[in-house]
Amino acid sequence: MAALVVRLSCLGKRWVLACIDGGSRHGRGAAIGLTSRRKRGQSSVAQQPLIAVQKSRKGEREWAAVVGLEIHAQISSNSKLFSGSQVHFAAPPNSLVSFFDASLPGTLPVLNRRCVEAAVMTGLALNCRINKKSLFDRKHYFYADLPAGYQITQQRLPIAVNGCLAYSVSVGKKPSQVSTRTVRIKQIQLEQDSGKSLHDEPRSQTLIDLNRAGVGLLEVVLEPDMSCGEEAASAVRELQLILQALGTSQANMAEGQLRVDANISVHHPGEPLGVRTEVKNLNSARFLAKAIDFEIKRQIHELENGRKILNETRSFDDKLGCTMPMRDKEGKQDYRFMPEPNLPPLLLYDTASLPPGADPQQVINIDWIRERLPELPGKTREKLIQQYGMLPEHSFTLLNEVGLLEFFQNVIKETRAEPKKVTSWVLNIFLGFLKQQNLAVNESPVTPSALAELLNLLDRKAISSSAARQVFEELWRSKGKTPSQIVSEKKLELMQDQEALERVCHTVMEGHPQVVMDMKRGNPRAINKLIGLVRKATLSRADPTVIKEILERKLSS
Amino acid sequence: MLGRTLREVSTALKQGHITPTELCQKCLSLIKKTKFLNAYITVSEEVALKQAEESEKRYKKGHSLGDLDGIPVAVKDNFSTSSIETTCASNMLKGYVPPYNATVVQKLLDKGAVLMGKTNLDEFAMGSGSTDGVFGPVKNPWSYSKQYREKRKQKAHGENEDSNWLITGGSSGGSAAAVAAFTCFAALGSDTGGSTRNPAAHCGVVGFKPSYGLVSRHGLIPLVNSMDVPGILTRCVDDAAIVLGMLAGHDPKDSTTIQDPVKPFTLPTFADVNKLCIGIPKEYLAPELSSEVRSFWSKAANLFESEGAKVIEVSLPHTSYSIVCYHVLCTSEVASNMARFDGLEYGHRCDINVSTEAMYAATRREGFNDVVRGRILSGNFFLLKENYENYFIKAQKVRRLIANDFVNVFNSGVDVLLTPTTLSEAVPYLEFIKEDNRTRSAQDDIFTQAVNMAGLPAVSVPVALSNQGLPIGLQFIGRAFCDQQLLKIAKWFEKQVQFPVIQLQELMDDCSSDFEIEKLSSVSLKQ
Known part of the structure; x- marks a missing residue:
């Protein structure tokens, strides 16, 4: 085990160098030769490459990178997804924990209406189809900040599917060259957040804060329609703006209200997709772009040197600027999904399907929400x-x-x-x-x-x-x-007194006969010199266009 | 007084023939005298006396809270009770004191009921004998009844009488024994595959499993969420109806409860037996069914027929798949539900602190018995990605077929199904433990389990004593949410069969030397 650790850390250091090198050569984004691709299986010809395609060192063949994102947005709500505990950032540890959040035996989940509405709003804003029936599932894994031993999520039938998100990236050298792209949205699912683990290394203790446990999350799954860090970062930025406009999430990445996992693979255009890695817990748009570009470069380097890409989970070290395998995620996880038996199917209605005489407190009308969507x-x-x-x-x-x-x-x-x-x-x-x-x-x-x-x-x-x-x-x-x-x-107001200004112009012209001569000979620059001299004489309080007018009039007369 | 039904004692309280405190003290002293039954894990004496005192004040002011005010009740130890230890008969939860009451417990207390204590069970309600809890097995009060003892004397085996005590059935054996031994007037059990009806049948009491969704599960420590229902154990059908009336209805804390309001009700005397159609499922005529139970079953059918009811044979064709289907669904949910017991937030925690994983493993090994660990293991196996389709999904499909069997039968005009509750009367403990828990559960739940898959109401009513002098129960299964109709029929039937009262006076006399029980001079055990 020790040997493995050593090898990995060596690898990490090597990549730091690579990354710095890349950064200095290519400037922002540290991107390497990429061809963008739109959709799975579609040719990459249609897309203008973000940055000129770089031939690999060994010669001929180009690489294409494929990037998909899983984004977790914390729902902005007063209480948690399945309990009445308050949601509040930076509250004293374990001060916002209900019996359910601590998974006391016998407690049951009760779905928060506000979270469902937030999911519907987000789904509509992202052009999704809202499923009128969606289901909750349990995803099992043992972790100290997951008190129940499972997370309630929507694996089988999520609340919203098949949407799309349009975003823009700058292309070419000038920032004014903006190109609009689209990424498909596979699904939006409601799920619980976990608590937080704080590892106290010196005392080899782990401290658990359950304030966050059970807070509602929207997991937004973006299809692998992106091809570089900048595209991913732009898409995330646009999503962030939409969530903030809707008020469904504060989407502040620094506070962890928006967290991004990226799936990355590379392949030769026209060939099947490569093995992908997942980079977890990216908490700023800049790091997201950096991590993705680093990972693309790393994968290409590995492949070109005859090595294989492992289907693994990696983390991004923002100080070293590189990704590394996550040790606690080693080994294949089987989440043993199972339907959540304590929550009946989540049923939504539209105006046409609304049962007559339904209690408005008990039902959610999609049309009603659609009509009240704020401006995006x-x-x-x-x-x-x-x-x-x-x-x-x-x-x-x-x-x-x-x-x-x-x-x-x-x-x-x-x-x-x-x-x-x-x-x-x-x-x-x-x-x-x-x-x-x-x-x-x-x-x-x-x-x-x-x-x-x-x-x-x-x-x-x-x-x-x-x-x-x-x-x-x-x-x-x-x-x-x-x-x-x-x-x-500061006496900065412009001279409004036309006569006084004319007098100043006159004085300046008399004082600089040579310049006046130049002008008369047809040197166009000479007038600028005179204007400058007049401005100086007026302590910059005269309007240059007015000065120019006066000078020209005087010279031509 | 203690041998009376809830309704009778409630009338006595209202009329002032006895005060809640007197009643509570009588029950407490009987609980002490019957301690050897091991029916209670925790006796909440102080709380009970305080509640009785409160109740007494209310009666004095004429502000009684209704039929349950001042009535001693017991609750199975898998319902959360605020500030009273709740163990599930497991090392895992020894010393765990919940900070909240289960909804059903709160409802009982809100109606003035006096909580005597928490009753024994199989660990986490996994079992059919009430023999597999960490606090030891529950003994069936009928082992010490005059009726049973006299029969045994006739046979004169010369065996050691006391080593031949009988099991209560399970897993709510503690609650059944508590009601049967007159230590309370009603008890809560839980019923996932028959855990309320099975011990009710073995202990000669009424065991009622309401429709799934009629009574809140909030606070019931789950076995199988999609099948668990709080059960009611009483001495007669009327009493079960009273308790159901107090418990039924929507609970905002349990999203699977019905939305429609449920009003308390009293059972009218049933007069329309001749309009009834009783179904006899032919698949329930199992080869293992004892001839005695079988004969009582057909006598019961004849009784209905003779009173003008239509009795027809019906088919529930998927019954035989129920056991294996239940095994997959139950263990899968168990694996999931038990994941929370990791020693971090509450309950047992081992001393090992090498790593979090090592702590989990040791905690769970020490905390759970073999039965629980075995079910967790198989459940996780069924939920593995590669097995999910072949086991869990298939079991869910079979469950739907089983539920549809009932729907079809009820749609064909059948009002209620009449079946045995158990294969035979209660067996001696030494006999019972010859088979392992899994085999026993599979055998013993055969008539009761399918009902849980379909979410239907069912009630076990004691019918008669076997040749050995032990109770035999029969089960009525009703349409979903037609719980009142079901109880109405059960009440009529109960009246016809006149099941004998357990004769425990002898137990008190006999056991007084063995168990240092003082004479019960003031307590009348006979009606």
Whole structure:
């Protein structure tokens, strides 16, 4: 056993090197030569490769990678899936545990209506067929944080099947080149979360916290329609936005409300799929992309060196940037699935099949839920593009940053400035400042109202663009001041006095006869020099376009 | 007073002939005197006296909670009882004190019943003898009855009398013995394959298994969730109906209970026997059936016929597959249900702490007896991916066929089925343990098991004494959720057969020397 451990850790170290190497050569994503593929068995020709296909070292043949995902989203609900215990992140250990959650003998599951509704909403939003009858099963395995010795899930007949999710990835070098892809959704199933094990290595103890045990999860199974880490990460990001828009999950990966397992295999296009590995418990979109790309590269390397890929479960080490076999998942698990006898089949209705006189508290009407679905991110983006003439990639950026859309909309509400101007300021300057200081939107020192006021000043030409930037920087630094205050304190308002400006222009022209001569000789750049000199003389408080007008008029007269 | 039925003693309480505390004390003293029966695992004396006192206050104020107020009851030790140890007769749960009451226990307490204690059983209710629990076997009170002893004396075998005591049947043997020995007026059992009806038949009491879904299972430590039903053991059919009325109905904590509200009811006297159609399933005429039971069975059929009922032979063609089908389904659910006993959250935990896995293994080895471990092993085998289709799925299909057999028979116009409950009367312990638990369970559940597969109501009614002076019971099986109709017919039948009361006075006298029992001067055991 010891020998095995040593061998594995050596392997791990070697791959770290490989990964760093790959990263430096290919930049973001560390992707290797991949051809994307759409669906099982379909040729890869139709798809534009994300990154140019890399020939393998031994020569001719290309590799295609196939990636499928299993995503666990914690349902946002007041109580657990089958018990009345509260759901709350970071509560004191074992403070939210009912008798059922601790699996006391004789306790029985009682299905939480809110969780069922969340599953139906999510299913509808992901274009699934909602099964009017679904079943619960027990999945058995012994683990300290699984008190009953089984998890209640929906293995045979899940609540929703056959959906699809559209997402976008940037292609080519420019970020503006966005391509829309689709991944099929095999199924959505309701299941229980497990508790948490905390391993206290020095004391060789395991501590169990059952607060999470029994919290409702939506397991969303994405078909292997993706071909690289970036695609997978983009699909997950889109799902995250949908769940958040629906309110069915907070889907915060850092808090474990969204957890992703990836199934990865590689093969030569046109040949049968390769043996797949599963990388478990990926808890950020970045690590997901990294882990998948590492794993693809590892598999290709193994195969090219005449080794075989084992059907195994691996974990991603985010510090080392590589995947490693999970020791406690070694050996084949037989989950011994069995119908859950304590829960009758889950029956859902639509308006047509609703039994007459049914108690609305006792039945769930799919149509009723469908009619009340909130706006989904795809629709929101479409509206942004139509309403504000925004570029598609800008609509993506607005939605991808938490709170940015709301910020944008609040600015729009309070400003007379052109939407395009607002978009540009929010996405370039505002977001740039946030990124630079690694802040979230809600941590920004600049409020939407302040930015709106600034843009209003700009819009009525009270200040120049460059002065506006200065004001913004000042706003960022000194919280509490209004843009107008800053403008007047720093004397940044544009010169409104046309005559005074003409006098300044006149003085500058007289002071620089050589430049005026150049201009008259037809050097187009000379006027810029004059404009610059006038601006300098006005301490940048004059509008360059007005200066240009005056200068041109004076020169031609 | 103790020999009376629940209804009679309830009337006595209402009329003030006896107070709840007096009644409770009489039962407690009888429990002590019959300790050798091993019917109780835990006697909750303090709790019982306190409850009796509360009840007494209510009676004094004229605020009685109804027919159950002040009535001593016992509960099988696989129902959760708040702050009272609940062991399932297993090392695994020795010392386990649940923090909550099973719904049925809570309902009894809410109606003012006085809980005398927790009754003995086979470990985790796996057995048909009440012989395989960690606290030892339950002895059938009829072993010490005048009726049985006199018959034995005639035979004069010269054997050691006391080593020849009889089993109660099981697995709810403790509850059956508790009711039969007058230590309480009603007891809860559980019934998965006959565990309430079988000991009821052997102990000469009424054993009722309600329709699946009529009575909540919340708090009943499961054997087979899809077949388990809380059972009711009483001295007469009327009493079972009273208790059922208190327990039946939807429970928000058990999603498999019926939604429709159930009202308490009293059984009317049945007058329309001539409109009845009684079915006699021909497959139940098993070769192992004792000639005596068989003869009582046909006498019962004749009785109905002579009163004008239509008695017809019917067929339940898939009966013979029931045992093996039950074996697969039962062990599979057992394997699953027992997975929670890992020593972490509650119950027994071994001293080994090399690894979590080693701790699990040792805990479970020490905690479960051979029978439980054997069922877990076979259940896990049936659930393996490679076996699931061939065993579990097939067994489920057979279960459906068995259930359909009943549906077909009832659709053909049969109101109720009349069958034996057991193959023979109770056998001596030494005889019983010659076969292993599995063989015994397979044999003994033959007439009762199919009912659980179909979720139907069934009741075992004591009919008469055998040549040996031991009780014999017959079973009525009704349509799903027609529990009241079933009990109505059973009540009529009970009235016709006039089953004799157990004569235990002699037991008290005989055993007083052996078991240091003081004279029962104030307790009348005869009606």
